[in-house]
Amino acid sequence: MTEIKKVAVLGAGTMGFGIAGVCANAGCQVLLLDLEKSASEKAKEKLVAGRSPVISDETVLERISTGSFDADLQKIKDCDWICEVVVENVEIKRELFKKVEAVRGEGSIISTNTSGIPLRDIYQGMPERLQQDIAVTHFFNPVHIMKLVELVPGEKTRPEVISTLADFLGQTLNKGVVYAKDTVNFIGNRIGCMWMLSGLHIAEESMAKDDLTIESIDALMSEPVGLPATGLYGLVDLIGLDVMFNVGKNLETNLPDNDAGRAYTNFTKSVQTIFDRGQLGRKTGGGFYKLTRHDDGSKTMEVFDLQNDQWRAAEKPMLSEKDSSLESLYGGESANARFVTDIMTMTLSYSAELVPEIADDIVNVDRAMRWGFGWKKGPFELIDQIGADRVMETIASKGLPIPRMLNLLKQSDSTSFYRDEGKEYFGTDGEWHPVA
Numbered sequence: 222m223t224e225i226k227k228v229a230v231l232g233a234g235t236m237g238f239g240i241a242g243v244c245a246n247a248g249c250q251v252l253l254l255d256l257e258k259s260a261s262e263k264a265k266e267k268l269v270a271g272r273s274p275v276i277s278d279e280t281v282l283e284r285i286s287t288g289s290f291d292a293d294l295q296k297i298k299d300c301d302w303i304c305e306v307v308v309e310n311v312e313i314k315r316e317l318f319k320k321v322e323a324v325r326g327e328g329s330i331i332s333t334n335t336s337g338i339p340l341r342d343i344y345q346g347m348p349e350r351l352q353q354d355i356a357v358t359h360f361f362n363p364v365h366i367m368k369l370v371e372l373v374p375g376e377k378t379r380p381e382v383i384s385t386l387a388d389f390l391g392q393t394l395n396k397g398v399v400y401a402k403d404t405v406n407f408i409g410n411r412i413g414c415m416w417m418l419s420g421l422h423i424a425e426e427s428m429a430k431d432d433l434t435i436e437s438i439d440a441l442m443s444e445p446v447g448l449p450a451t452g453l454y455g456l457v458d459l460i461g462l463d464v465m466f467n468v469g470k471n472l473e474t475n476l477p478d479n480d481a482g483r484a485y486t487n488f489t490k491s492v493q494t495i496f497d498r499g500q501l502g503r504k505t506g507g508g509f510y511k512l513t514r515h516d517d518g519s520k521t522m523e524v525f526d527l528q529n530d531q532w533r534a535a536e537k538p539m540l541s542e543k544d545s546s547l548e549s550l551y552g553g554e555s556a557n558a559r560f561v562t563d564i565m566t567m568t569l570s571y572s573a574e575l576v577p578e579i580a581d582d583i584v585n586v587d588r589a590m591r592w593g594f595g596w597k598k599g600p601f602e603l604i605d606q607i608g609a610d611r612v613m614e615t616i617a618s619k620g621l622p623i624p625r626m627l628n629l630l631k632q633s634d635s636t637s638f639y640r641d642e643g644k645e646y647f648g649t650d651g652e653w654h655p656v657a
């Protein structure tokens with residue numbers, strides 16, 4: 222088995238600099254390249270800067286050498302792993318891989334950090350050797366903080382490539398490896414983006430019908446459900462509407478024809494309006510929220526009222542005891558409960574339909590959402606928390622078909638996806654398996 226000691230990171234942007242940093246921290250020699258040497262130099266300097274630097278021991282920087290694609294690509298010839306982290310553009314990635322293939326050494330492993338381009342679109346028509354040595358290694362941002370790496374083989378990828386990467390990512394980099402299949406957006410972004418994109422639609426329907434606001438929606442979509450404090454709109458602000466727009470376009474192109482996510486690949490009219498005028502999120506100084514720092518050191522937070530198309534002061538919503546947990550909200554009569562039931566039923570039933578299409582088992586799906594999106598519980602753990610029977614009743618009451626994994630559970634004599642305190646999970650074969 223190849224042992225990964227020398228790593229080439231191709232692309233020194235947000236993700237490339239993080240991957241270079243965690244590899245150097247783990248003792249690897251790292252070659253960091255970008256279009257210009259100055260860009261990789263700057264990225265290297267950034268590794269020791271800020272409040273939560275990727276590298277805290279400056280001597281680690283000595284393991285990182287920098288350069289440009291034009292002048293230094295031949296230096297990858299003695300690298301064990303070559304990780305491509307350039308812009309999300311299939312043609313640019315393919316062009317780079319062609320150059321990589323011409324110079325890389327025999328037995329080296331190559332991977333792409335694409336967030337959602339199917340791997341086959343990157344390797345199709347490429348030399349056989351490349352197709353056997355390539356995988357997706359999908360890190361999450363920020364690389365040094367997020368535990369998840371999704372590992373995806375292509376059709377011809379050698380098993381040794383996957384086992385070497387899994388061992389390196391898990392043991393050397395201390396990441397949580399999830400095995401995904403080569404389908405659009407893999408696991409985390411397929412389900413996480415469905416939650417966000419469908420959430421933007423469902424939230425606006427709820428705001429139009431009921432007395433809900435962006436702040437109350439975010440309050441519900443955080444602690445009570447076990448999701449991060451950013452909630453729904455806060456997370457979209459953090460990611461940026463430009464990124465979400467491209468995610469929607471990629472889904473539109475690559476989702477299977479009958480996929481439930483197809484209904485949500487476009488923004489709602491009001492979200493499209495703020496996107497069109499460049500109100501993208503934190504990166505443009507405001508999206509759904511806007512934080513203003515005043516000269517006297519004080520701060521004010523405003524929220525964008527989508528119905529009236531204007532900013533107003535943000536309020537801190539008070540949630541009642543009944544609104545404090547998913548079990549008590551789910552299926553309830555209040556406006557808050559109806560919203561939580563609608564959005565979570567959509568996401569949970571979508572997840573239950575996608576196994577085994579996107580992953581071999583429910584454990585990989587749950588881990589992807591916990592390690593990549595910071596959810597306290599993954600979708601199948603949430604179904605167990607609510608009660609699979611209650612979720613199925615709600616799905617049926619909405620006139621929707623019972624999704625694959627819930628149907629399988631219904632046909633068995635089990636009522637939950639995990640048993641024995643999470644030590645065993647319910648498989649796609651209807652049998653119980655130990656959680657690895």
Ligand SMILES: NC(=O)c1ccc[n+]([C@@H]2O[C@H](COP(=O)([O-])OP(=O)(O)OC[C@H]3O[C@@H](n4cnc5c(N)ncnc54)[C@H](O)[C@@H]3O)[C@@H](O)[C@H]2O)c1
Nearest residue numbers: 232233234235236237306307308309313334335336360362
């Ligand atoms: N940012 C995220 O949250 C995130 C998370 C997971 C995966 N990804 C994926 O990682 C990859 C890199 O994303 P990023 O956020 O680091 O992007 P980025 O824009 O920060 O960096 C991209 C790098 O690509 C280089 N580049 C631009 N045009 C190029 C070209 N024509 N040829 C070669 N290099 C070129 C740029 O100089 C830049 O350093 C993408 O595939 C993205 O989808 C991003």
